[in-house]
Amino acid sequence: MENVATLILGAGAAGMMCAAQTGPDTLVIDHAKAPGEKIRISGGGRCNFTNLDIRPERFLGENPHFHKSALARYTQWDFIEAVSRHGIAWHEKTLGQLFCDDSAKQIIAMLRAEMGGAELALRTRLVDLTHDGDFVATLEHPGGRRVVRAHRLVVATGGKSIPKMGATGLAYDIARRFGHRVTDTRPALVPLTFPDGRFGAIAGVSAPATVRAGDTAFDEGMLFTHRGISGPAVLQASSYWREGAALEIDLLPGTDLAAHLAEGRRSAGKRALVTELARLLPQRLVELLASEIDLTGRLGDLSDTRIAALAATLGGWELRPTGSEGYRTAEVTLGGVATDGLSSKTMESKHVPGLYFIGEAVDVTGWLGGYNFQWAWSSGWAAGQAITAARQG
Secondary structure (H helix, E strand, O other): OEEEEEEEEOOOHHHHHHHHHHOOOEEEEOOOOOOOHHHHHHHHHOOEEEEOOOOHHHEEOOOOOOOHHHHHHOOHHHHHHHHHHOOOOEEEOHHHEEEEOOOOHHHHHHHHHHOOOOEEEOOOEEEEEEEOOOEEEEEEEOOEEEEEEEEEEEEOOOOOOOHHHOOOOHHHHHHHHOOOOEOOOEEEOOOEEOHHHOOHHHOOOEEEEEEEEOOEEEEEEEEEOOOEEEOHHHHHHHOOOOOOOOEEEEOOOOOOHHHHHHHHHHHOOOOEHHHHHHOOOOHHHHHHHHOOOOOOOEHHHOOHHHHHHHHHHHHOEEEOOOEEOHHHOOOEEEOOEOHHHEOOOOOEEOOOOOEEEOHHHEOOEEOOOOHHHHHHHHHHHHHHHHHHHHHHO
């Protein structure tokens, strides 16, 4: 039997960040052939590694305050400093999102370098776990099995999103085994679907839109697909949408359609309504809308009542998705290990000393745009710092 001070399950963003703090006498295992696979594929291969405008209210969870401590103690500026220190060039895109100029693999290489003397065991999975004061883990790898006794165990195996990459509910199973509650989980930052290929005819069409789910609205791009709707605004809203509920979509954000049509009635009365709308919206989208609502006639024939009705319809287009694309394409999992059983400062279990949960496994989910990576960095750092302090103390 081998002995290590810390065993970390998962070599993703949070797990590697934690190992970078705990250093030597740490074993990090992962089932994959390479570490940081979600990092590698994120941001179109350039990794949206954080956001300039990290705010606590842009994270969802049962406890809206739990994440504040870790995010305040290891901020986006701390991670940006590390990225710059490693010579990784980066740039800002829209809404404060930061990406590598070159490749997401640079972030993985940085984390591997920061891990120092920690051992990384890939193509290795946990097959058994017991606890006798320490954690005794039986690990399986291509060369056979190894049994490891660890004083501390960090669960950084993520959520259920993207199962083709090996995502499972292992973190939740371990949490329940040690007396932790797990909140309801569901796909988040995910495209939404409709029956009968409702938008198949305009698949690929995109437009700016404000998409509202309940009391929360996002003003970004919307994309129509063969299965439904996607794009940043829809992905964001999906985290707030509940099955059976409707979305309200403003197809012309920032445009006073009523005033626009009234002016068109005065200055271009002979122009067809569909022609005018096609100057504001994609032609194919206008054609679809014309099949659902009355867009006949000329601008000069529009009454004030009809103008008001059109403005209300296109400014509050109600769509009722039947579901989502599920964990197959979800960027993250909403819900997870309940935070009432964890220390917000150290991420350590309140039930079992030496047990930690970090990253996506925890019931903390951020907005699209680098927020979930920042939670991984911050929670991994918090746990790693606490482990190092405990060892030194």
